[in-house]
Amino acid sequence: MSSYLLRGVSVLGAAPTDLALVDGHISGTADSSAEVIDASGLVALPGLVDLHTHLREPGREDAETVETGSRAAALGGYTAVCAMANTSPVADTAGVVEQVWRLGREAGMVDVQPIGAVTVGLAGKQLAELGAMATSAAHVRIFSDDGFCVADPRLMRRALEYVKAFDGIIAQHAEEPRLTEGAQMHEGEVSTRLGLTGWPAVAEEAIIARDVLLAEHVGSRLHVCHVSTAGSVEVLRQAKARGVRVTAEVTPHHLLLTDELAASYNPVYKVNPPLRTASDVHALREALVEGVIDVVATDHAPHAVEDKECEWAYARPGMVGLETALPVVLSVLGERWDLIADRMSRTPARIAGLTGHGTDLSVGSPANLTLVDPSARRVVDPAELASRSRNTPYAGTTLPGRIVATFLRGVPTVLDGKAVK
Amino acid sequence: MIKHLRSAADLDAATATLILDTAGEMAALAGREVKKLPTLRGRTVVNLFYEDSTRTRISFEAAAKRLSADVINFSAKGSSVSKGESLKDTALTLQAMGADAVVIRHPASGAPHRLAQWVDGSVVNAGDGTHEHPTQALLDAYTMRSRLGRIDGLKVAIVGDVLHSRVARSNVLLLTTLGAEVTLVGPPTLIPVDIAAALSKTTKVSYDLDSVLPEMDVVMMLRVQTERMQDSYFPSAREYSRRYGLDGPRMRRLPEHAIVMHPGPMNRGMEITPEVADSSRSTIVEQVANGVSARMAVLYLLLGGKA
Amino acid sequence: MAQPRADTTTKIILSASDLHRVVDRVAHQILEKTSGATATVLLGIPTRGVPLAQRLAARIHAFEGIDVPVGSLDITLYRDDLRLHATRALGKTELPGGGIDGRRVILVDDVLFSGRTVRAALDALNDVGRPSSVQLAVLVDRGHRQLPIRADYVGKNIPTSLSESVRVSLSETDGLDEVRLTGSDK
Numbered sequence: 068m069s070s071y072l073l074r075g076v077s078v079l080g081a082a083p084t085d086l087a088l089v090d091g092h093i094s095g096t097a098d099s100s101a102e103v104i105d106a107s108g109l110v111a112l113p114g115l116v117d118l119h120t121h122l123r124e125p126g127r128e129d130a131e132t133v134e135t136g137s138r139a140a141a142l143g144g145y146t147a148v149c150a151m152a153n154t155s156p157v158a159d160t161a162g163v164v165e166q167v168w169r170l171g172r173e174a175g176m177v178d179v180q181p182i183g184a185v186t187v188g189l190a191g192k193q194l195a196e197l198g199a200m201a202t203s204a205a206h207v208r209i210f211s212d213d214g215f216c217v218a219d220p221r222l223m224r225r226a227l228e229y230v231k232a233f234d235g236i237i238a239q240h241a242e243e244p245r246l247t248e249g250a251q252m253h254e255g256e257v258s259t260r261l262g263l264t265g266w267p268a269v270a271e272e273a274i275i276a277r278d279v280l281l282a283e284h285v286g287s288r289l290h291v292c293h294v295s296t297a298g299s300v301e302v303l304r305q306a307k308a309r310g311v312r313v314t315a316e317v318t319p320h321h322l323l324l325t326d327e328l329a330a331s332y333n334p335v336y337k338v339n340p341p342l343r344t345a346s347d348v349h350a351l352r353e354a355l356v357e358g359v360i361d362v363v364a365t366d367h368a369p370h371a372v373e374d375k376e377c378e379w380a381y382a383r384p385g386m387v388g389l390e391t392a393l394p395v396v397l398s399v400l401g402e403r404w405d406l407i408a409d410r411m412s413r414t415p416a417r418i419a420g421l422t423g424h425g426t427d428l429s430v431g432s433p434a435n436l437t438l439v440d441p442s443a444r445r446v447v448d449p450a451e452l453a454s455r456s457r458n459t460p461y462a463g464t465t466l467p468g469r470i471v472a473t474f475l476r477g478v479p480t481v482l483d484g485k486a487v488k
Numbered sequence: 489m490i491k492h493l494r495s496a497a498d499l500d501a502a503t504a505t506l507i508l509d510t511a512g513e514m515a516a517l518a519g520r521e522v523k524k525l526p527t528l529r530g531r532t533v534v535n536l537f538y539e540d541s542t543r544t545r546i547s548f549e550a551a552a553k554r555l556s557a558d559v560i561n562f563s564a565k566g567s568s569v570s571k572g573e574s575l576k577d578t579a580l581t582l583q584a585m586g587a588d589a590v591v592i593r594h595p596a597s598g599a600p601h602r603l604a605q606w607v608d609g610s611v612v613n614a615g616d617g618t619h620e621h622p623t624q625a626l627l628d629a630y631t632m633r634s635r636l637g638r639i640d641g642l643k644v645a646i647v648g649d650v651l652h653s654r655v656a657r658s659n660v661l662l663l664t665t666l667g668a669e670v671t672l673v674g675p676p677t678l679i680p681v682d683i684a685a686a687l688s689k690t691t692k693v694s695y696d697l698d699s700v701l702p703e704m705d706v707v708m709m710l711r712v713q714t715e716r717m718q719d720s721y722f723p724s725a726r727e728y729s730r731r732y733g734l735d736g737p738r739m740r741r742l743p744e745h746a747i748v749m750h751p752g753p754m755n756r757g758m759e760i761t762p763e764v765a766d767s768s769r770s771t772i773v774e775q776v777a778n779g780v781s782a783r784m785a786v787l788y789l790l791l792g793g794k795a
Numbered sequence: 796m797a798q799p800r801a802d803t804t805t806k807i808i809l810s811a812s813d814l815h816r817v818v819d820r821v822a823h824q825i826l827e828k829t830s831g832a833t834a835t836v837l838l839g840i841p842t843r844g845v846p847l848a849q850r851l852a853a854r855i856h857a858f859e860g861i862d863v864p865v866g867s868l869d870i871t872l873y874r875d876d877l878r879l880h881a882t883r884a885l886g887k888t889e890l891p892g893g894g895i896d897g898r899r900v901i902l903v904d905d906v907l908f909s910g911r912t913v914r915a916a917l918d919a920l921n922d923v924g925r926p927s928s929v930q931l932a933v934l935v936d937r938g939h940r941q942l943p944i945r946a947d948y949v950g951k952n953i954p955t956s957l958s959e960s961v962r963v964s965l966s967e968t969d970g971l972d973e974v975r976l977t978g979s980d981k
Binding site: 489506509510513516517520522524525526527555788789790792793794 | 869872873877878879880881882883884885887888918921922923
Binding site for chain 1: 574597601654681682
């Protein structure tokens, strides 16, 4: 087994030290055969964990595969990603989630933890075989119809109750479908000007409000995907104050970008939920710092060129995000390393039940970590992305921080900013 | 001079006035025996229509032909477009054909903006989704100016389904740029959110047609599609026309000089009664004739100089 | 207008009083050549041809008491050099009440240079009616014709080089009456 000695690394911004990675764990000492990496000026973070990744396989391998998405994740500093269920076929059976899990193992760049669909075919009519997915080799714990909302309140209640048997969690895509028919962007001043059908904030807030009450009523865990509005933050704040077992995520793009970008009608800025206003962005940032929002999740959503190089209304919503998430968060939060580690590694790992991830970088812990050069600045070039898709909203933007190396159980997946395989 | 006309917001007051003045000259030329002008000889104008709109297409076609441009009509029906060719691929085809201007009508808001990113020629928005229809606003402004002598200071009510109306958006932008005061009137369900902030700070909103009529110089009635009933924007056609339709008694609440406009096609009996549509206040027929002049002016100003 | 640069010279070719005398003379010549301006229409080419046509009509009236109809003929839409410049605003075309069919049209312009403006005016005229004949009156002929066109009435012939420019000012459009020649010393 290989071993590495990271010389002069700053763990979460602390004073430089040496970190030995031996046999997949962090060790007190390294022997003389250890490969030495000069890590001076680099910050070590526990390997990032993404609760919300679309890997597109099976079904849209032209947009992304488990392998290309895993590589993008590793390059972004991730050691584990949760793969959303809206593939084709939908990940609503043990067979599909095991396939995705196996593909992740074969790629070997990050731990790919499949998310199972809540309902058969994401159709919102009938529960999928949640128990079978939970006891499959993929050990599914998170269930989500992401892309669609589990809109039927009775079905949502049943799902929340049912997964208690195996400590599951329902991750809700909060979007009241009747309030967002034909919706193209945030409903507000800009949608009025652009003549694009609005996606009102209340369509998200109403579902979150209903779901926290349902979760409270049945005593279950609820996770809210991609929270995007100031109103949602208030609903979550109140629910948490009452002790409801709810967690929530925000995407990097909702922490940085606003609906004004739609004025170009370039669908690279089309995403669901849509980019909101500057005051929403402000509220989301505050909520993330406070802990009302628990984690940053990418909602990495690769799309083929033809699904974006078209009219706004015909474009698919979504942005790639794995390779830019940490730089965006750094630009938003600054070098608050412990906070970043919490929101991007520890807490998502805990929510997903990924025990080998998100652990402190102390002796004996699994050597899942990433090294960041905080002084570097990079202009985002879509052509350089490892993702198979190019739909980044940050093309030409200068972002702080460069992911220099990532280790998965002591083995480098990224070195010198390049994927090892 | 501007390169594209994608939105009425592309026009500042000076440019808009220049277009209206030019339209006036074009209208004067329309009265003579030889209507054709050699101005755009050798230039190619493509009418790229993804929606059926015979009136608008014919108006643009007549405008381009009177200026001697070569006109190519490229309609979505019976072309590669209906076989699923993307807008971008179509744009590259038009580019290869050497289109100097593309007049585009499209059901998706913002399609002209996308097109302008892919072609070198000028792009003229002939109506995009629920966004804008800037040449309609120009012909409406021209009609107002012809009838009332000015636009600055006019009080204009735009009545009906503002939410889905590209005519309304373009008119609010253009008329306020030219100094008119616009009041949007309709049921609250059909007035888009934050309209004043979105388009123009001086825009007012009213839900009560009767109360605004006595002050207006112009009332522009918008077409209201009965399908909107199914989406609960209003309860019934009867209730809509009772509250927001323009009939004879309502028309008589207007000042003596006030005019009634409609972009067409009308739903007679829904938003406007035949008595009003056929009255001497109605400019509906003039608007059609003015459409050709306004579009000639736009084509001349976009294509009549150095590219 | 750009200010003359240091290495350019400006020469006044016609002062206000010269200009008035020249207009008077052309008015007399028109009366003479057209046997008293019968069945004649003056069409000024915007911008400065229009006030010149009006002045000619006024002088003809003053000399002989004859009212010659005056109009304007904008030629912008007929120009052959549209693509060489930014888009031009249109001038006015206003034909006198009796029209031009069967009449003698005298086109009036300020400067005759390449002849392309007159070519465009002939095309424009062709689209608005059928005059019995067309004549041309200009305040200044500066030479350098590019087309087989000549003027019937010339206020002043000014030999110029191509690097020079002739600038006609009229009180109606520019606030003063004057013709200047601006050009390089070299």
